[in-house]
Amino acid sequence: MAALNSEQTIGECLKSIFEIDYPQDLLEVIVMDGGSRDATVKIAEKYPAKVVSAPLNAPAAYNYAMKTITNEVVGFIDADAKVEKEWLSKLVGHLSDPQVAGASGSIETWNVENAWARCIGYDLKNRYARIGKYVGRVATMNLLLKKSIIEAAGGFDEKLPSQYDTDLGFRISAMGYKIAYEPSAKCYHFNRSTVRAYFRQQLQYGKNTLKLYFKHAGLARGDEITDFAMNVQPILILAVVVFAILGTFEVLRLLWYVAGALLLVMFVYYLFSAVRVAVKFKDKTAMRLLVLYFVRSFAWFAGAVITSVRYIAGDRR
Numbered sequence: 001m002a003a004l005n006s007e008q009t010i011g012e013c014l015k016s017i018f019e020i021d022y023p024q025d026l027l028e029v030i031v032m033d034g035g036s037r038d039a040t041v042k043i044a045e046k047y048p049a050k051v052v053s054a055p056l057n058a059p060a061a062y063n064y065a066m067k068t069i070t071n072e073v074v075g076f077i078d079a080d081a082k083v084e085k086e087w088l089s090k091l092v093g094h095l096s097d098p099q100v101a102g103a104s105g106s107i108e109t110w111n112v113e114n115a116w117a118r119c120i121g122y123d124l125k126n127r128y129a130r131i132g133k134y135v136g137r138v139a140t141m142n143l144l145l146k147k148s149i150i151e152a153a154g155g156f157d158e159k160l161p162s163q164y165d166t167d168l169g170f171r172i173s174a175m176g177y178k179i180a181y182e183p184s185a186k187c188y189h190f191n192r193s194t195v196r197a198y199f200r201q202q203l204q205y206g207k208n209t210l211k212l213y214f215k216h217a218g219l220a221r222g223d224e225i226t227d228f229a230m231n232v233q234p235i236l237i238l239a240v241v242v243f244a245i246l247g248t249f250e251v252l253r254l255l256w257y258v259a260g261a262l263l264l265v266m267f268v269y270y271l272f273s274a275v276r277v278a279v280k281f282k283d284k285t286a287m288r289l290l291v292l293y294f295v296r297s298f299a300w301f302a303g304a305v306i307t308s309v310r311y312i313a314g315d316r317r
Helices: 010-017 040-044 058-066 087-096 115-128 147-153 164-174 195-215 217-221 228-246 254-281 284-312
Strands: 030-033 050-053 073-077 081-083 100-109 142-146 178-189
Touching: 010 040, 010 081, 030 040, 030 058, 040 050, 058 147, 073 081, 073 087, 073 147, 087 100, 087 142, 087 178, 100 115, 115 178, 115 195, 115 254, 115 284, 142 147, 142 178, 147 164, 164 178, 164 195, 164 217, 195 217, 195 284, 217 228, 228 254, 228 284, 254 284
Parallel strands: 030 050, 100 178
Antiparallel strands: 073 142, 081 178, 100 142
16 A cells, blocks of 8 residues: 555555455555655554555555565555455455456445545546456556566556556556456545545646656557547647637637637537436536546646656656
8 A cells, every 4th residue: 555645544444454354364464655744654553554654656665565575466455445345355266367467346436425526436437337347457546466467567667656557557468468357346435525636636647647658659549447538638628728829810810719619519528428427327416527527638738738848858757
């Protein structure tokens, strides 16, 4: 578990791990704290887990912990997630197949009482519903992987503070392995509860998604979780911005209308998508997704711009 300033959730997270329906003597729980300034470490130390404090990002923390792990199976759970008692027992059986590199469960919303968090959860559940029995990559939010295959794939890319799980999954799939998806194994994630927090999260994704696509161009075509339509949306935002700027010149004033038309198309698409989700989950508050879709697209666009500017300036981190 990689943690950073996770005092709000890490207690319930660890509690759920130590209450799972699985022999405790077969488990080793490691908490990698990246330098929390709150009570994260103090809370973690109340549980029978090994707590390591090191100023590392998540992928670097995972690589660091891997050096001390002797078990063949490595489990990953985010510090802002908790799992049901049967989570591990439902997943571990899938690993008997030599072609299966790992297994993951479905994602439910932990803080369902918050409307924004609930809507983010609806979006995730809707995307995960496209996954079949197997998937090429999945988030380390709740995931089991065979240690030998992680090592064979080269471990986690420490230059990707986010999207490192997508990158590793892509490399594992390229080796001919697959990850089993078990929807009955429930993980509960504490989703962002404000639009501002969601924007900041998605901004980080945007910064690293561009790096990811430079590394694996094929991923830009999309997959079950992040499809091609989602990847195109930040490009449409770019087009709107460019056309709006060019339209300031009188000879190109027509481009303002083109920019407006693109925004209208995006609005209609987002409206249709939000309505469909609201109907599917029978919750009218899901219409807030209309806002979240725009926020996500703009955040991904802004993140890509920041990464591009840094790259041009010579920052290759």
